[in-house]
Amino acid sequence: MQVRTRFAPSPTGFLHIGGARTALFSWAYAKRHHGQFILRIEDTDVARSTPEAVQAILDGMQWLGLTYDEGPFYQMQRMDKYREIIQKMLNDGSAYYCYCSKEELDALREQQMQQGLKPRYDGRWRPEEGKVLPTPPQGVPPVVRFKNPLTGVVAWDDLVKGRIEIANEELDDLIIARADGTPTYNFCVVVDDWEMRITQVIRGDDHVNNTPRQINMLKALGATVPQYAHLSMILGDDGQKLSKRHGAVSVMQYDEEGYLPAAVLNYLARLGWSHGDDEVFSVQKFCEWFDLNHITPSAAQFNTEKLNWLNAHYIKEMPLDALAKEVARRLLRIGVAVQDQPDLSAVLALYRERANNLNQLAKEIAYFYQTPAANQSDVEKHITDEIKPVLVALKTRLEQVEWSAEHIHAIMNQIVTEHQLKFPKLAMPLRVMLTGIAQSPSIDQVIAILGKELTISRINAYLN
RNA sequence: GUCCCCAUCGUCUAGAGGCCUAGGACACCUCCCUUUCACGGAGGCGACCGGGGUUCGAAUCCCCGUGGGGACGCCA
Numbered sequence: 401m402q403v404r405t406r407f408a409p410s411p412t413g414f415l416h417i418g419g420a421r422t423a424l425f426s427w428a429y430a431k432r433h434h435g436q437f438i439l440r441i442e443d444t445d446v447a448r449s450t451p452e453a454v455q456a457i458l459d460g461m462q463w464l465g466l467t468y469d470e471g472p473f474y475q476m477q478r479m480d481k482y483r484e485i486i487q488k489m490l491n492d493g494s495a496y497y498c499y500c501s502k503e504e505l506d507a508l509r510e511q512q513m514q515q516g517l518k519p520r521y522d523g524r525w526r527p528e529e530g531k532v533l534p535t536p537p538q539g540v541p542p543v544v545r546f547k548n549p550l551t552g553v554v555a556w557d558d559l560v561k562g563r564i565e566i567a568n569e570e571l572d573d574l575i576i577a578r579a580d581g582t583p584t585y586n587f588c589v590v591v592d593d594w595e596m597r598i599t600q601v602i603r604g605d606d607h608v609n610n611t612p613r614q615i616n617m618l619k620a621l622g623a624t625v626p627q628y629a630h631l632s633m634i635l636g637d638d639g640q641k642l643s644k645r646h647g648a649v650s651v652m653q654y655d656e657e658g659y660l661p662a663a664v665l666n667y668l669a670r671l672g673w674s675h676g677d678d679e680v681f682s683v684q685k686f687c688e689w690f691d692l693n694h695i696t697p698s699a700a701q702f703n704t705e706k707l708n709w710l711n712a713h714y715i716k717e718m719p720l721d722a723l724a725k726e727v728a729r730r731l732l733r734i735g736v737a738v739q740d741q742p743d744l745s746a747v748l749a750l751y752r753e754r755a756n757n758l759n760q761l762a763k764e765i766a767y768f769y770q771t772p773a774a775n776q777s778d779v780e781k782h783i784t785d786e787i788k789p790v791l792v793a794l795k796t797r798l799e800q801v802e803w804s805a806e807h808i809h810a811i812m813n814q815i816v817t818e819h820q821l822k823f824p825k826l827a828m829p830l831r832v833m834l835t836g837i838a839q840s841p842s843i844d845q846v847i848a849i850l851g852k853e854l855t856i857s858r859i860n861a862y863l864n
Numbered sequence: 865g866u867c868c869c870c871a872u873c874g875u876c877u878a879g880a881g882g883c884c885u886a887g888g889a890c891a892c893c894u895c896c897c898u899u900u901c902a903c904g905g906a907g908g909c910g911a912c913c914g915g916g917g918u919u920c921g922a923a924u925c926c927c928c929g930u931g932g933g934g935a936c937g938c939c940a
Contacts, residue, residue, distance in 0.1 A: 410940045445939055502938070509936090518866040519936060543938055561869065570867055570936095578938040585940045608868065609935040632870075633933080639875090641933080667876095670889085674877055677888040696877075698870050699933065706876065706890040712903090754902040782900095812899095827899045839901035 403435025404599050407461075407468075408589065410442040411453035414650035415460030417702065418604065418634045418642060421668045425631065425695075426602040427466045428669075431687040438596055439471035444588055446476070460651040464661050465683065473596075475588050482583040485591055485621070486544055486576060494620040495576060497542035498525040499534075520572035521545070544577035546587070546617055554612035559600065559629035559692040566612040574613055590614050594623040602629045602692075605699075629692050634671060635701040642702075658730070658759030660718070663711040672700045680713055712756035720745045723752060730762035731769065742768045746849045750841050768850060771858070772836025782828040782838060783862055790819050790826060791833075795859050798852070805848040812844060833862050 407423040409415065415423075430437035439461070443449040458472070475482075489495035500508075500521075509519040526547060527533060536542070548571050555565040576587035583591075589610075593601060608630050618625050636642050654664050665683050673696070675681070675689045715723065724744045731738055738744050747765050755761035766772070797811045816826050827843045834855060840846050847855050 408940090412940075442940060448939070500938095505938085513865065513936095516865045520866095564868075566868070572936095575938050580938080582938090584938070589940090605869075606934060607940090610940090630869085635933095637875090670876065672876085677878065679876090679889050693880095694878095696870095700877090701875060703875050703890065709890055716903090753904090823899050831900065837901090840899095841902080842899065844899085 401599060402597075403430055403433035404438065404597050405430045405435065405602055406438040406440050406471075406593070406596065406598050407466075408440040408442050408592075408603070409457050410445060410448075410585075411450060411457060412445065412448040413453055414456040414652065416642065416650060417668070419457075420460060420464060420651045420664075421634060421671060422602065422604055422631055423461060423466050424464065424665065424668055425629075425673070425690070426600075427468075428687050428690040429600060429602060429692065430469070432690045435599070436469040437467075438473070438598070439468040440473045440592060440596070441471075441475065442585065442588065443474055443476050444582060444585060446582070449476075456650065456652070463652060463655055464665060470596075473592070475592065478588075478592070479582070481595070482577075482588060482591055483581070486583065486587070489546070489576075489620070490544065493527070493547065495544050495546050496525060496527050496573075497536070498545045498573075498575070499536050499540050499542045500525065501540070518570065521574075523573060526573055541579040543575045543579050545573040546576050546613070546620070548573050548613065548616055554615050556611065556615060556625070556628055558608075559602075559627055560632075560695045561608075561630055561697050564608065564611075568612075568616075571613055571616070576617075586610055586613055587617065590617045590621070590623075593626055594618060594621065598626050600627045600629060600692075602631065605630050605632045629695070631695065632672065632697055632699045635699055637702050637704055639701050658757040658761075659707065659711050660714045660726075660758065662714045662718070663707060666710050666714070667707045671702070672696045680710065708756045711758075715752050715755050715758065715761065720748060723748050726758055727762050727765070730759055731766060734762060734766065736762075736766045736769050738769055742849050742851055742854075750845055750849060754841070767835050772834075774832060774836045775838070778832045778836075778838040782832050784829075787825060787829050788863060790815060790821065791829060791859060792863060793819075794826065794830075795856060795863070798847075798855065798859075803848065803852055805842070805845045808847050809844040829862075830859075834858050 405426040407419075407426050409419055409423075427437045429435075441454055441457070443454070454472075461468070486495060490497075498521075505521070508522060512519045525533060525542075526545070549568045551568055553565050553567050554571075555563060557563050574586055575584055577583050592598075593614075611628055611630075615625050634642060651664065655661070662683065665686070666680060669681070669683075669686045669690075670679060673690070674694050678689075681689070727748060728738045728744060747768050748761075751761060751765050755764070794812065794815050797815065798808070801807045801811055812823070812826055815821075816823050828838060830843050830847070831838055831840050834840075834843070834846060834850060
């Protein structure tokens with residue numbers, strides 16, 4: 401059978417890291433089986449859904465490269481379909497009107513909680529053979545409830561968690577249409593997964609409890625029940641649950657914070673899934689390897705350190721021109737315009753080995769394009785009066801040398817020998833003069849890329 | 865409270881009864897490299913939640929605890 405998976409976010413906020421992983425797994429599963437991946441926006445909560453959130457989700461998916469074969473579908477545009485099916489269920493008796501007010505239900509819930517019972521609807525408007533229903537109150541618009549089976553068990557073999565069984569006694573008659581007529585989540589999911597012929601529902605752990613109700617509805621509709629795979633949640637770096645006010649960052653924030661999508665993808669792939677000892681692999685490999693039986697059923701804690709490490713890897717691996725584009729953009733953001741010289745690709749070839757973050761990388765190389773603000777303590781420590789004559793001598797020699805790292809290195813060696821100094825005695829003050837700080841790659845290479853003009857003028861600034 | 869789920873190094877994980885004196889990766893520590901800081905290389909530290917079974921043999925299967933999490937909406 402043709403594999404069809406879907407990602408079905410509700411547009412009430414940005415695409416966060418947990419949602420991104422769910423999307424990634426669904427997408428990869430479809431790719432792995434040469435199937436289709438469908439994007440469906442679950443926007444039936446009119447009060448909380450926003451077009452901005454829809455856009456944020458689309459942006460996040462695009463940034464990660466999670467393309468969809470069908471959609472995006474919007475549930476609000478499918479109202480006619482839902483209404484039609486609700487009417488059908490009303491007609492065939494698998495659903496019924498309920499006139500309970502919210503207040504009534506709240507009171508019922510509270511009472512049940514106090515008695516130590518699981519709060520649920522007590523079925524007072526549920527039609528039953530020989531049962532006399534209350535008279536519908538005047539002017540109260542009813543909700544529609546699904547008539548859930550009273551006995552028996554609902555069971556499914558979860559592709560991640562194994563067999564799960566739930567007794568129907570635990571379930572109540574859930575509302576499938578609100579008093580204003582709009583259908584609710586559990587119902588829309590059922591209709592859509594059915595109509596869109598979804599074969600594997602891959603979603604968050606928090607939906608396990610919805611699954612038996614959905615299966616019951618699917619059965620009532622005579623629909624095929626898809627397979628389910630419930631992914632456990634992702635915890636924050638501190639082991640705490642991710643929430644709106646606690647660390648649930650948008651995937652786009654990773655872009656802002658200097659991460660490459662390849663790194664985020666690779667990191668997410670390994671969070672809760674594994675392929676033996678493999679740690680670093682491309683998204684293509686992931687699509688070849690991905691399977692549901694190697695998903696961990698337990699929750700996973702996010703680890704920024706490891707993401708950083710992967711980010712470093714992908715910064716080293718990516719094509720230099722692509723990296724240059726990426727870094728130029730970030731330089732601009734901190735107010736640095738890249739010029740033709742020094743050559744950005746050359747700069748990055750020298751610097752990317754040591755970087756694990758694009759923003760940090762941009763910050764580190766900014767001095768090639770603007771005079772750096774010198775670190776005062778480094779200046780005092782390294783640019784001493786004793787060394788200044790040596791630097792004057794070096795400068796004179798630099799003015800005549802053929803401009804390459806090798807030649808520059810050679811004259812530095814000469815100077816050092818002539819003045820009977822250790823190499824760092826010369827290298828350190830140069831570093832501070834040219835870069836503003838005491839850490840840089842090999843200073844001769846820095847000088848070579850920086851160019852004669854900038855090198856001499858920055859040295860002069862300290863000698864006059 | 866009720867139901868459901870989960871449990872291997874600090875973290876992500878390998879592990880489908882013997883291959884496990886439990887492997888890898890991040891982090892951490894030491895050393896090497898060295899022109900500073902990184903990168904890199906070589907080592908090191910470090911875990912099967914507890915108790916009962918089953919079995920010749922259990923990290924792996926079963927039960928009971930314990931701990932953690934999720935769900936119980938006219939939210940999704």
